[in-house]
Amino acid sequence: MSGFNPLHTRYPVPDTPMVQIKVEQFEGPLDLLLQLIEDQQLDVSTMALAKVTEQFLAYVKNLQEKNPTSLADFLIIAAKLLVIKSKSLLPNLELGIEEEETAYDLTTQLLLYKKFKEAAKVLKKLDLRRRQSWTREVEFGEKVAFTPDPDITPQILAQSLRHLAAELKEIVRLPSQIMKEVVSISEKIAHIQQLIAGKLETSLSSLLKDAKSKTEVIVTFLALLELTKQRIISLEQSAHFQDIIIKNNG
Amino acid sequence: MAESLNLRSKILAILFVASKPVAMKELLDALEVPDDELMAAIGELVAQNQTSGIILLAHNNKLQLASNPEHSSEVKKFLSLELRERLTDSALETLAIITYRQPVSKAEIENIRGVNSQYTLRHLLIRGLIEKVQSPSDKRMQLYKTTLEFMQSLGIKDMKELPDFEELTKNISLTPIAEEKPIET
Numbered sequence: 001m002s003g004f005n006p007l008h009t010r011y012p013v014p015d016t017p018m019v020q021i022k023v024e025q026f027e028g029p030l031d032l033l034l035q036l037i038e039d040q041q042l043d044v045s046t047m048a049l050a051k052v053t054e055q056f057l058a059y060v061k062n063l064q065e066k067n068p069t070s071l072a073d074f075l076i077i078a079a080k081l082l083v084i085k086s087k088s089l090l091p092n093l094e095l096g097i098e099e100e101e102t103a104y105d106l107t108t109q110l111l112l113y114k115k116f117k118e119a120a121k122v123l124k125k126l127d128l129r130r131r132q133s134w135t136r137e138v139e140f141g142e143k144v145a146f147t148p149d150p151d152i153t154p155q156i157l158a159q160s161l162r163h164l165a166a167e168l169k170e171i172v173r174l175p176s177q178i179m180k181e182v183v184s185i186s187e188k189i190a191h192i193q194q195l196i197a198g199k200l201e202t203s204l205s206s207l208l209k210d211a212k213s214k215t216e217v218i219v220t221f222l223a224l225l226e227l228t229k230q231r232i233i234s235l236e237q238s239a240h241f242q243d244i245i246i247k248n249n250g
Numbered sequence: 251m252a253e254s255l256n257l258r259s260k261i262l263a264i265l266f267v268a269s270k271p272v273a274m275k276e277l278l279d280a281l282e283v284p285d286d287e288l289m290a291a292i293g294e295l296v297a298q299n300q301t302s303g304i305i306l307l308a309h310n311n312k313l314q315l316a317s318n319p320e321h322s323s324e325v326k327k328f329l330s331l332e333l334r335e336r337l338t339d340s341a342l343e344t345l346a347i348i349t350y351r352q353p354v355s356k357a358e359i360e361n362i363r364g365v366n367s368q369y370t371l372r373h374l375l376i377r378g379l380i381e382k383v384q385s386p387s388d389k390r391m392q393l394y395k396t397t398l399e400f401m402q403s404l405g406i407k408d409m410k411e412l413p414d415f416e417e418l419t420k421n422i423s424l425t426p427i428a429e430e431k432p433i434e435t
Contacts (some may be wrong), residue, residue: 124342134402
């Protein structure tokens with residue numbers, strides 16, 4: 001066993017997970033862990049955590065495709081689980097203090113989470129009663145009253161209104177500018193790929209035939225460079241300033 | 251006794267016209283009574299919440315008069331209102347942490363839940379169920395608290411209705427026996 005590094009151990013991750021778990025069902029990695037442990041009717045302990053590690057990893061693997069945004073949260077817990085699993089497989093393994101704490105931390109973290117899930121149930125029960133109370137301000141709002149200055153005459157009001165109308169005209173006449181259509185490189189790449197998919201080759205001049213602006217010419221050229229880098233197309237030019245021939249590598 | 255009745259009715263009078271949450275400090279300034287007398291009078295008023303059509307919501311040093319949640323359906327009908335949407339599980343989970351740990355930081359909430367809670371917190375803020383306050387120890391840090399609207403939304407008449415956290419969770423604990431044995435594979 002000497003020279004065996006537990007952190008490099010690979011646990012068999014079944015291609016089809018033993019338990020089918022829906023992504024939406026869980027509030028997060030701790031919720032998933034709790035469920036896995038409870039499914040096996042285990043109490044929260046490091047041993048229980050070691051037991052469900054494989055299922056957890058299988059789930060995370062699945063998550064990678066379905067919901068990559070929440071992956072980071074799951075990976076943190078997965079790393080902790082692997083430390084615990086290593087320790088349970090190799091009891092004599094000397095782990096650093098930090099790793100030892102990890103195992104302890106995860107069980108306490110899980111317990112605390114479980115407690116708050118219990119508290120959430122209390123709130124849920126209240127929520128389901130559908131009882132609510134209202135305050136006065138919410139429904140009636142502030143009363144808006146119009147109390148004009150006693151000196152105001154209809155003439156003054158009319159004059160103010162005309163003044164306001166004149167000012168509004170200025171505001172309405174804001175400088176206008178026509179929005180230019182912007183073509184991004186990725187759009188251009190997709191476009192070129194689509195164009196070239198049908199035929200074996202095309203040329204730069206034909207690509208630029210419909211270009212509406214200098215920017216579009218530049219973007220087209222950048223897109224060609226990117227596609228060349230990705231080896232999707234190859235470029236040929238027989239002499240300086242000659243047309244560039246674009247060939248489909250696919 | 252007459253004096254305490256007097257104080258209670260003064261409190262109600264102010265809260266009635268205020269028609270918005272009133273801070274304890276504002277009441278103290280207006281009524282010019284000692285802190286503990288005011289607290290006692292508020293306690294007495296809250297105790298009457300169970301049987302009154304108008305109740306006194308008192309939470310996090312703020313006070314407001316509201317309708318009794320027991321009359322939800324009648325008030326709703328009168329105002330032609332819809333009840334608010336139900337809370338999602340992640341909202342309830344986050345709300346539970348804030349309820350029992352307040353004032354609490356986002357970091358602590360996320361540590362307990364094990365997930366990024368930015369979105370859920372924003373949702374709760376928009377619905378007015380929680381509010382952000384500055385941490386007294388570190389001005390750069392924001393802490394979250396539940397609001398009077400939280401009480402209204404869940405029909406809580408008195409924060410004492412909520413079970414004690416320790417009491418509620420006392421049966422959730424570690425099982426010590428499982429610690430030592432390695433598992434067979």
